[in-house]
Amino acid sequence: MALFGKKTEPKPEPRAPEPEVMPQLAPLAKKAYGIDDAIQLMRTLPLNQNLDLVLLVVKNTLASLNVDLAHVIEHRNEVAALKSQVDLLLARIGETDERIQAIDARRKLVDEVQTKANAIVHLLDDVRINLEMLGEQKAVVDHVAEKAAQLEFMVQEARNTTRTLQKERELAERIEKSIKGMRSKPAKDKEDVRTA
Secondary structure (H helix, E strand, O other), rough: OOOOOOOOOOOOOOOOOOOOOOOOOHHHHHHOOOOHHHHHHHOOOOOOOOHHHHHHHHHHHHHOOOHHHHHHHHHHHHHHHHHHHHHHHHHHHHHHHHHHHHHHHHHHHHHHHHHHHHHHHHHHHHHHHHHHHHHHHHHHHHHHHHHHHHHHHHHHHHEEEEEEEHHHHHHHHHHHHHHHHHHHHHHHHHHHHHHH
């Protein structure tokens, strides 16, 4: 430092790098220690060597990590129970899916039947309309048949009247001939009388 110069600020001291977590313990720092982790650890241990020492090291290691082995074992039983419940639920889901597929198949069949039923209803409506039209046409035909029967009766009456008139005409002609014959007879008689 200078007496009359600028005051120099102290330089910050470089920090020492923070120690990294051991790569084997990095997953443990991120998640809870589970039964699968304990099983994997047990498989990697040399159990054919001093077994008591290995168990002591494992217990102390787990204790230093605040892992309660009894809790882990209990958790395994819970996981097994949950797994069996999940399997049961998956089986029920499978059954439900099969039922849904059966219902979908039946629904398709019901839809087809409904479509056919609608077609039959429309066909029956058409038949009903045609029957109504036929009924109306039958009424017209009956009316025409009645008129034709009346007309036929009138024609028959006309024929009978014509025959009667013809007979009367023939009779009138005969009467007229007779009258003419009678009128011409007195004249002939007068002529015969005159000639005689």
